[in-house]
């Protein structure tokens with residue numbers, strides 16, 4: 001194609017320069033009339049450059065933002081860097097290059113790459129979480145949490161990564177493994193800073209209903225927060241005044257409770273264990289301390305335990321029941337204690353192993369219960385009660401209500417709502433994070449650092465090797481600074497903050513670029529929040545996406561912001577794999593976008609990614625398909641760059657096809673189904689090409705449809721059209737209005753019919769409106785997949801439901 005061959009490199013550079021020079025993507029946060037905040041999860045500037053996965057997040061997100069702008073919205077599309085945390089620190093340990101140096105270089109590299117994407121980023125409002133002018137707000141947020149009683153230092157058993165030598169939040173140790181390095185975490189008792197996210201547990205659940213989020217993500221959050229309604233049963237402990245409180249969702253089995261099990265590290269164990277049992281209990285506790293949570297709760301592993309020698313009183317039967325400790329009960333789940341009975345599989349197996357008596361009190365509504373009564377089988381479902389006093393013959397569900405009410409009357413228990421969510425552990429024993437703005441007086445009492453001393457700078461005279469102790473302890477300057485400001489004997493807090501604190505409010509700081517007085521201007525926040533769109537990976541469902549919601553809720557209660565929820569609409573992009581495998585640096589199978597952008601241009605590369613499949617599904621990387629998109633771009637360029645005729649009489653076929661395309665592209669972009677939007681443009685192009693030179697009106701509509709998907713090429717074609725129409729005003733295509741379709745133009749000369757074989761859908765066939773029944777059945781039989789399923793069979797019946805369905809019975 002020598003004559004019209006399109007070279008994207010100079011064209012893309014030309015438009016990127018024009019956009020930057022004119023400030024085309026600078027949002028006026030104060031004056032915008034129809035604000036639309038189009039947000040993507042910001043990247044981590046590690047030594048690796050942007051990879052295909054980043055592009056797959058950012059480019060389609062930008063296409064959506066462009067579409068919204070053409071629909072008349074003032075779109076704000078910021079980009080920044082989440083730069084504190086382990087990757088930079090580990091890189092520093094390996095190479096000796098301090099993180100603040102390597103981060104600067106990595107950010108510069110990434111900005112260069114990001115600019116080639118041609119996204120509508122407003123670079124005037126960029127941010128980097130490691131800049132002191134940013135992290136002063138991370139520290140300010142800590143101070144607000146402290147002031148409002150939501151930040152608290154306390155001793156707890158915490159998740160510890162032996163490899164990274166730091167504590168982790170529970171969200172970062174899901175399935176018992178460190179989310180950074182995959183090492184199995186261990187439990188360690190440490191005094192740490194927590195943020196009381198549990199104060200917001202109910203609201204975090206309730207508000208989910210009003211969010212336009214993927215249902216799966218909402219379910220994951222609900223499960224993680226784990227709201228359950230149940231009963232707290234108070235067991236008296238022989239020889240002790242304090243009752244043992246046990247939470248259960250199955251109080252209907254209380255009459256059958258024959259023993260009680262505590263977590264080995266339950267604080268009561270030391271108080272109730274008689275001397276003659278202490279040796280065995282102590283030895284067992286040490287044995288359990290060596291196990292990971294994963295080993296302890298693994299359903300396939302044999303459960304172990306010992307009797308403490310102490311007894312409790314079953315409040316329903318007043319019978320003495322032994323108190324055991326066992327590995328499968330965890331101190332930080334529920335009340336760290338369970339009452340055990342014949343209707344729980346785990347209790348059942350445990351009791352049989354240790355010869356503890358069991359007493360069934362529940363049987364199925366109907367069917368043979370003999371094996372349950374003889375304890376050959378465990379029945380753990382809901383059923384009908386027996387041997388349960390006045391509650392006999394009640395169904396489980398009703399019994400739970402009545403037994404709870406009875407316990408409340410007897411003051412032996414109460415109805416409670418419990419959450420699985422635990423407070424957010426935010427301290428880290430690592431160097432590369434925002435210092436916690438707390439100092440201790442010589443008596444060890446914590447004091448907040450006054451706001452005027454923020455940013456409370458991260459010291460630089462530190463070796464960053466992890467030792468299990470916070471590296472900030474080594475800094476002489478840090479200690480001196482503290483004593484100078486607060487007095488002799490005062491010490492700073494040496495832990496730094498979890499990087500998820502930095503990312504819990506960054507969406508507010510984009511709105512406040514350069515504002516040194518406030519976290520965010522309330523008028524701007526009210527106007528722009530919540531974000532109209534938020535796109536990022538589903539792996540953040542139970543970390544960042546819960547933390548950010550909590551922080552926003554807390555800030556609302558502090559009177560800083562006006563909204564409770566930060567992200568109204570959320571979409572997760574799918575995963576791009578390489579030959580079926582997840583791309584990762586360790587596997588060496590990541591794909592760099594750079595060489596493809598060099599060869600084909602950013603438009604082709606972004607459209608190729610969007611054409612791989614549904615955006616939320618992702619797809620498998622295969623660079624051979626990129627040539628198809630390249631050819632499409634060349635064809636578009638060729639047909640719309642030729643001199644076009646203004647007012648050329650419109651061709652009916654072209655016009656119809658164009659209106660179909662407007663409708664399909666619009667509907668697809670609303671749903672972020674970029675692949676079908678591109679298909680619609682391809683089909684329309686086929687019709688336009690077949691009919692010869694298009695009119696300038698056709699071209700103007702087509703180019704606007706193309707603009708969100710191939711922004712550079714569209715500007716180039718738009719410029720050409722402006723010359724043709726000579727409107728006199730030079731505008732960007734992005735500022736042109738989105739085309740609308742005329743429903744009357746959608747009436748088609750064809751229709752599509754589904755084809756079934758023996759009741760199963762095997763394909764569809766598109767036929768002319770005028771086609772006869774015989775013609776339609778013949779066409780249906782011609783479909784490859786239908787042929788395959790009819791092969792070797794005799795057709796007994798051919799059913800035709802006019803306009804809808806052909807069905808073969810064979």
Ligand SMILES: [Zn+2]
Nearest residue numbers: 161164178181
């Ligand atoms: Zn780790």
